[in-house]
Amino acid sequence: MAKKPKISIKPKKAYVTYSKELGLLVCEVTAITPAGSAQICRDNPWMPDDSSIYRWMWKHPEFCVEYTKAKRFQSGLLANDCLNIADNTSQDITFNKNGDEICNNEFINRSRLRVETRKWLAAKLLPKVWGDDKRIEDLEGQNDVLRQELRTLRAELDAKSQKEF
Numbered sequence: 268m269a270k271k272p273k274i275s276i277k278p279k280k281a282y283v284t285y286s287k288e289l290g291l292l293v294c295e296v297t298a299i300t301p302a303g304s305a306q307i308c309r310d311n312p313w314m315p316d317d318s319s320i321y322r323w324m325w326k327h328p329e330f331c332v333e334y335t336k337a338k339r340f341q342s343g344l345l346a347n348d349c350l351n352i353a354d355n356t357s358q359d360i361t362f363n364k365n366g367d368e369i370c371n372n373e374f375i376n377r378s379r380l381r382v383e384t385r386k387w388l389a390a391k392l393l394p395k396v397w398g399d400d401k402r403i404e405d406l407e408g409q410n411d412v413l414r415q416e417l418r419t420l421r422a423e424l425d426a427k428s429q430k431e432f
Contacts, residue, residue, distance in 0.1 A: 283315035285323045290330040293320060298337035301344035301385075342392035345385040352381050 283289070293314060300307050304317040315323075324331040355378070361371040389397040 282322070283319045285327055285330065287329075289315075290323060290327070290333065294330075294333045294337040297334065298340035299344070301341060301348050339393045342389040342397055345389040345392070346397060349382045349385050349389075352378050352385075 296307055296311060296314070297304065300310075302310070304320055308314045308317050308320070320334070324334055358371055358374040360368050361374075363369050386397070390399065
């Protein structure tokens, strides 16, 4: 029989016990910062590490609701970052060994990746605002079908209950 591997999870910082006040501060910083949770935690030494935040979300439903709301606010910052990155042409041109101007394809490609990543995140965090219109229309169509089914079922139940009385 094979031995089970030992698994140990070593957080970067000590686990921080949840409190409502600290949870709301974490949510506030998240809502006003476009960076991911790991970066936000590194930039703010008073914050718990991101694994503590995920534990809080698992154990405290009220924090999970507030954190999700903060991430939705963050989606607007990500969209704003897309504009700033796309408008930044400061490094589009570089110079080769001969001193000739050349297109800085590496910078342009990295900028494209940064924009696409932020667009994707914003669409996942708040799909009705930043998501694909087709997907939203499909969901709205599904909602219409479900509403009609509910009306039909309600009418059947009403008719049945009138017959019983």
